[in-house]
Every structure is written in C-alpha cells, then in structure tokens.
Amino acid sequence: MTTGAVDVDLHRMQGNIFRSYGDSYRAVRHLVLRVVDPGSARAALATMVDGDRSTPDITRADRSANAAGFGWCLNVGFTWRGLLALGLPATTLASFPPEFRDGMVARAARLGDVGPSSPEHWIAGLSDAERVHLVVTVHGHEHADVVAISDQVTAAQGGRAFAPVDPTAEPLDGATFTGDGPLPAGRGRRVHFGYRDGISQPRFDGIHDDASVPGRPFTPLGVVLLGHPSLLPGVRWAVPEPCDELGRDGTFNAFRVLGQDVAGFEAFIHSTADRVGCSAEEVAAKLCGRWRNGAPLTLAPTEVEAEAFDDCGNDDRLNDYGYLDTDADGSRCPIGSHIRRTNPRDAHIVQRATNDVRALVRRGMPFGPAYDPAVPEAPGIRRGLLGNFLCASLSAQFEAMQADWLNLGLQDPRITGTNDPLVGANDGTTSTAEWTTAAGERVTVAGLPLFVHTLGGAYCFVPSIRGVEWIAGGPWTRAIS
Amino acid sequence: MRRRDGPMRMGLELATEVLVRLWSRYSPPTVVAPTSSTSPSDNLQRAMNLVMPLHVPNIVARGRLTQALFEATDEVLYGLNNVGTIHFARFDFIGGNLCMLSIYDGDFTSYIRDFIASIGGVFDALMAHVKDPPPTPVVLHVDQFIEWVRAHDAFQMPESPTGLISKDLGTLQRDTLLALHRHPNVQLGIYRGYPGFSVAQIRQHLSIGW
Numbered sequence: 001m002t003t004g005a006v007d008v009d010l011h012r013m014q015g016n017i018f019r020s021y022g023d024s025y026r027a028v029r030h031l032v033l034r035v036v037d038p039g040s041a042r043a044a045l046a047t048m049v050d051g052d053r054s055t056p057d058i059t060r061a062d063r064s065a066n067a068a069g070f071g072w073c074l075n076v077g078f079t080w081r082g083l084l085a086l087g088l089p090a091t092t093l094a095s096f097p098p099e100f101r102d103g104m105v106a107r108a109a110r111l112g113d114v115g116p117s118s119p120e121h122w123i124a125g126l127s128d129a130e131r132v133h134l135v136v137t138v139h140g141h142e143h144a145d146v147v148a149i150s151d152q153v154t155a156a157q158g159g160r161a162f163a164p165v166d167p168t169a170e171p172l173d174g175a176t177f178t179g180d181g182p183l184p185a186g187r188g189r190r191v192h193f194g195y196r197d198g199i200s201q202p203r204f205d206g207i208h209d210d211a212s213v214p215g216r217p218f219t220p221l222g223v224v225l226l227g228h229p230s231l232l233p234g235v236r237w238a239v240p241e242p243c244d245e246l247g248r249d250g251t252f253n254a255f256r257v258l259g260q261d262v263a264g265f266e267a268f269i270h271s272t273a274d275r276v277g278c279s280a281e282e283v284a285a286k287l288c289g290r291w292r293n294g295a296p297l298t299l300a301p302t303e304v305e306a307e308a309f310d311d312c313g314n315d316d317r318l319n320d321y322g323y324l325d326t327d328a329d330g331s332r333c334p335i336g337s338h339i340r341r342t343n344p345r346d347a348h349i350v351q352r353a354t355n356d357v358r359a360l361v362r363r364g365m366p367f368g369p370a371y372d373p374a375v376p377e378a379p380g381i382r383r384g385l386l387g388n389f390l391c392a393s394l395s396a397q398f399e400a401m402q403a404d405w406l407n408l409g410l411q412d413p414r415i416t417g418t419n420d421p422l423v424g425a426n427d428g429t430t431s432t433a434e435w436t437t438a439a440g441e442r443v444t445v446a447g448l449p450l451f452v453h454t455l456g457g458a459y460c461f462v463p464s465i466r467g468v469e470w471i472a473g474g475p476w477t478r479a480i481s
Numbered sequence: 482m483r484r485r486d487g488p489m490r491m492g493l494e495l496a497t498e499v500l501v502r503l504w505s506r507y508s509p510p511t512v513v514a515p516t517s518s519t520s521p522s523d524n525l526q527r528a529m530n531l532v533m534p535l536h537v538p539n540i541v542a543r544g545r546l547t548q549a550l551f552e553a554t555d556e557v558l559y560g561l562n563n564v565g566t567i568h569f570a571r572f573d574f575i576g577g578n579l580c581m582l583s584i585y586d587g588d589f590t591s592y593i594r595d596f597i598a599s600i601g602g603v604f605d606a607l608m609a610h611v612k613d614p615p616p617t618p619v620v621l622h623v624d625q626f627i628e629w630v631r632a633h634d635a636f637q638m639p640e641s642p643t644g645l646i647s648k649d650l651g652t653l654q655r656d657t658l659l660a661l662h663r664h665p666n667v668q669l670g671i672y673r674g675y676p677g678f679s680v681a682q683i684r685q686h687l688s689i690g691w
Contacts, residue, residue: 413681
C-alpha cells in the first residue's frame with residue numbers, strides 16, 4: 001500500500017517505526033545475535049521476507065498489530081559489524097555514516113556513557129561490540145509468544161545462521177506495565193519511575209491522522225526515513241548504497257538498555273520535597289516537565305490542575321501547547337527539565353535552526369520487576385528501559401541530543417553546564433537542577449544523583465523489506481557464492 | 482667537544498625520524514577534532530583550526546577568494562550568528578592555505594553540520610579553490626564534508642596532559658612525536674580568559690541577545 005500523501009510503500013517497510021507495537025503487545029524480547037555462518041544467515045534472512053509463515057517473517061509497516069492470527073511481531077536491525085560479517089561489499093560498507101561504522105561503544109564519551117555507564121560495565125552480550133551483529137526484536141501478546149518465536153529465530157538453518165553473542169547472558173525481556181495495576185484502555189503506559197510514557201511522538205504527514213493538533217505539527221518523513229528531505233534546509237543525509245535496493249526507506253536505531261534507580265529516585269523526590277516544602281509529586285514533575293499522569297506543567301502548573309488530566313485518553317490534549325507565549329521563562333516547566341531539553345517545541349534556543357531537527361521516534365518497554373517500596377529487595381535486581389531511538393541520522397539527531405542538549409544544556413544559557421535531571425550523566429557530588437516551585441519560589445537542588453545509567457546498546461541499521469531482500473540475496477551475493 | 486656534539490645530535494635526530502616512521506606504521510591514527518569530555522566546561526570554547534590548502538596558491542587565486550568572501554560577508558555573518566554557538570570565527574590566508582579559525586561551543590560534528598546548513602553555499606564556492614576538496618554541494622554530502630573538515634582541522638594537543646598518556650607516563654614522548662609526525666598543522670595550546678562559559682551565556686549577561 002502506498003499512502004496517498006507521501007512517497008513511501010508501507011508494505012515494503014519494517015513495522016514499529018511509524019506506529020508503536022507497545023500499544024498492542026505486552027511483551028518483548030531483544031535478541032542480541034552474532035552471525036555464525038554468513039551463507040546460512042543470509043538464507044535465514046531470505047525466509048524472513050518470503051511471506052511464508054511457517055518461519056518467522058519480519059513484520060511490515062502496513063500490517064495492523066491487531067491483525068487476526070498474529071500473536072507476535074518481529075523486526076531486525078544490523079550493526080555495521082553485522083553487515084561486515086554477512087559479507088556485504090566494501091563499497092556498501094563504506095557508504096554508511098561514520099558514527100554507524102564506529103558503533104555505540106566507540107562513541108561512548110560523546111553519548112555521556114562514562115563512569116557507571118561506560119562500556120566496560122555493560123551487561124554480557126552487549127559489551128563485546130565486535131561480535132554484536134544484529135538485534136532481533138520480537139513483540140508478543142504474551143511472554144510465551146516471544147519465547148517461541150525467538151527460539152525459531154535462533155534455530156533457523158539448523159542453528160547455523162545466528163547465535164546469541166553470549167549464551168549465558170540474561171534474556172533482554174521487557175513487558176508493558178501500568179504502575180498501579182492495569183491502566184484503562186487508551187490511557188497510556190508507564191515507565192518504572194511512574195511517568196506515563198510515549199506521549200509526545202512525531203506525527204508523520206500522510207501516515208497519521210490529519211486532525212490539526214496545534215502543539216504537534218506534522219514531521220517530515222526524512223526525520224526517520226533515509227532518502228527523504230531532512231528538516232535542515234536543503235540537507236539530505238547520505239543513503240547507504242545501493243540507494244534504491246538497500247538504503248532508501250531504511251532507518252537507524254540507537255538500541256539502549258537503560259538501568260533505572262527507582263529506589264534512589266523515590267528517595268530523592270521525597271527528601272527534596274521535605275527540604276523545599278512541596279510535595280514529592282511536584283519534585284517529580286519539575287524534573288520531568290510533566291506530572292506522572294502525563295499532564296504537562298505548562299498547562300497544569302499545580303497538582304490540582306494536573307488531576308484534570310487523569311482521565312485523559314487522547315494524548316493530543318497532553319501535547320497542545322508551546323513554551324514561547326506561555327512559559328518562556330520556564331517558571332512552569334523548567335528549562336532544564338527532561339521533556340523541555342529533548343523537545344524545545346517553539347521555545348527560543350541557542351541553535352536557532354534546530355528546534356525540531358533532533359526529533360527521535362522512541363519505542364521502548366520496561367524491563368525488570370515493578371518497584372514496590374513496601375517490599376524489601378535483594379541486591380542486584382535490575383530494572384529499566386529497553387529503548388529504541390529511531391532516526392535518519394544518529395549523529396545529527398541521537399548523538400547531538402545526547403551531547404549538546406541532555407549532557408551540556410547548550411540550547412539555553414540558563415541551563416548550560418547542567419545535565420538532564422532524569423536521564424543525564426549526573427554526578428551526585430557536583431550536579432544541580434533549578435526550578436520555580438508552584439508557590440513561586442526559586443529552588444536550586446545540589447547533589448543530583450545519577451538515576452539512569454547505560455547497561456548496553458548498539459547502533460543498528462533497520463533496512464526496508466527490499467533492503468533485507470538485497471542483504472539476503474542481492475546480485476552482490478553471486479560474486480561470493 | 483662541540484665538534485663531536487654536532488654529529489651525535491644529527492645521528493640522534495636521524496634515528497628518531499626513522500624510529501617515528503616505524504612507530505607510525507603500527508600505531509593507530511591520533512584523533513584530530515576535539516573529543517567529548519565528561520566535564521561540561523571542557524565542551525565549551527573549543528577551537529577549530531581548519532587549514533585548507535589552495536589548489537593554486539598564487540596571488541590571483543587568493544584575490545578571487547578574497548573577492549568571493551567579501552561578496553558573501555553578509556551571508557557569512559548572518560549564517561554564523563544563526564549557528565548560535567560561535568564565539569569567534571575568522572578567515573585567514575596563511576602561507577598557501579585558506580584557514581577558518583573559530584572558537585565554538587558543544588559537539589564538533591553538530592557545529593560543522595549547523596554551519597553547513599547556514600552557509601553551505603559559501604563553502605561550495607570556496608571548495609572550487611581548494612586542493613582535493615570534498616564533494617559539493619556540501620548540503621548533499623554532509624558526512625563527507627564533516628570528515629574532510631576533521632581531517633583538515635589542525636591536530637590539537639589534548640588540554641589535559643594525561644590525554645596523550647594512554648597507558649603510562651613512558652608513552653608521552655612517543656605519542657607526542659607520532660602526533661607531530663602525522664599532522665603538519667598542530668595547535669599546541671589554548672588560553673581562555675573566561676573558561677566554562679558559552680557564547681550564549683556571555684551574550685545573555687551582556688544583554689545583547691542570544
């Protein structure tokens with residue numbers, strides 16, 4: 001199917017890019033694999049795009065997540081090392097952008113993956129960047145679905161195609177949860193810190209409903225798809241070659257396993273609330289920019305006003321705002337808060353032309369048990385987020401966001417030199433955050449701890465279906481067979 | 482004694498040259514552009530010393546370039562201001578090179594990308610006079626242009642002495658010599674009168690808009 005308004009064939013694209021599976025599936029497993037035998041791996045990939053459902057197929061973007069008979073969805077991303085292991089031609093390998101060729105481990109300092117987040121501390125399976133070749137993501141209605149499909153993937157071609165990078169590593173399993181019990185339909189998902197998740201995602205012209213949403217203008221396809229105009233005037237990102245067969249309509253994914261210190265977060269918001277003289281919920285809201293029910297501080301500066309968003313099922317209401325006219329000084333939503341750093345909307349920023357340029361499509365699910373302060377925990381329990389950050393340029397979008405906005409605050413002189421209070425590379429001895437309380441008092445909080453640390457990750461290329469076909473059996477394979 | 486010192490020194494220098502050439506065959510290339518630091522203040526007021534060898538470094542070619550830059554003055558000034566993270570930037574002729582020397586805030590590739598978006602057309606015109614230029618128009622070859630700039634940025638010695646000491650103190654001289662061997666243009670150091678402040682913070686403090 002080709003959409004009416006845009007030049008993209010959804011049937012030839014991988015799913016989970018424009019629409020989130022997380023709204024329909026409760027479970028996910030990310031398989032971190034290496035190529036065992038290149039020929040067998042290419043043969044296995046060919047079966048994933050042949051339409052024969054006796055083996056797991058890559059899910060296409062035009063398939064409804066709720067289509068009858070589908071208990072699961074599957075997508076594939078390749079690292080540069082993986083494309084090398086599959087035997088792709090040197091000219092193709094050289095046509096990928098430098099940051100992708102380098103890989104996430106080599107870019108750690110730029111991403112703020114230092115100290116506890118540095119690759120030397122990453123979990124088994126992802127710390128060995130040379131052997132991480134592909135990440136296969138399986139979503140399912142139930143955990144048993146993802147296990148069954150995952151087993152079929154690793155058993156493909158008699159087990160000669162792919163193998164776990166580290167067979168002893170814990171599976172990267174995630175699951176949707178809604179905090180305090182099941183969330184009513186249409187009222188969103190939660191992350192471990194208790195915030196409603198997935199609220200502000202790019203809406204693509206010709207893909208999503210065209211109802212006017214003032215706070216959410218349409219985003220060009222080039223923000224996430226290769227081969228389409230970007231938001232920087234005149235700029236087009238390089239498309240891996242051959243463009244038509246491999247690169248076009250592909251995307252890049254920064255796959256991240258992010259550990260979250262929920263106990264530390266809860267302790268911080270309560271102790272800070274005691275010091276400042278406000279509620280813990282207000283501290284949580286000032287760090288994020290939204291109340292934990294999703295209500296934006298700019299629209300709901302007080303806890304009472306936020307309650308009006310409790311029943312908000314349509315996230316358009318949660319996004320119908322800007323900062324320039326109503327909150328330019330950040331007295332409601334702090335300039336250094338998480339959502340304002342990552343999406344400055346219409347606010348005046350230092351890098352004049354980049355307000356929307358660094359947009360990312362975010363797809364993630366929590367992993368680990370939900371935190372319950374009433375239940376003592378054994379040491380070593382891990383929880384956090386299995387995140388996919390999709391974009392057309394890892395360097396211009398994901399890395400620029402991490403380096404200049406999350407971990408430097410370069411976009412506004414009032415926060416330069418500080419890190420994102422929720423996900424930044426904070427140091428409990430030196431990091432600070434500032435905001436204006438609902439009562440109008442200016443507060444500076446010193447000793448902001450590290451709440452989120454990186455447990456692993458990989459830069460992946462997510463090709464179109466045509467791209468997978470080319471990798472599996474394009475004309476180039478005849479030269480090596 | 483002096484007569485014996487001369488040959489000995491020459492022999493030592495010759496041996497060093499040979500040794501460094503051997504080392505360079507087995508040592509990985511040194512980084513050219515500044516890399517990110519864990520300290521936010523280290524990521525402000527960074528230097529770019531872009532050295533672009535002229536294809537024909539004669540006076541006529543330099544005259545044409547001078548004229549091209551003068552004609553684009555408004556576009557360049559508007560564009561650089563629009564980038565928002567530049568403290569100072571200037572174009573100089575040094576020897577047979579056109580140089581763009583600037584002090585900027587933040588990530589190197591973001592800086593280059595933002596000024597391509599702002600004054601990419603000016604660089605297209607400049608590239609016509611430069612030896613071994615990257616493909617143009619630069620807005621359609623962003624990654625290649627960034628890599629070209631990285632390769633033509635004068636090597637900058639790490640500001641922390643430990644930056645060149647990868648394993649132990651004994652490697653300092655070796656890495657310094659390797660860097661000097663690889664890079665003809667080297668920035669040896671930089672002084673900041675007001676370290677740790679972005680251009681936007683200074684402009685805000687002076688109430689001149691940011």
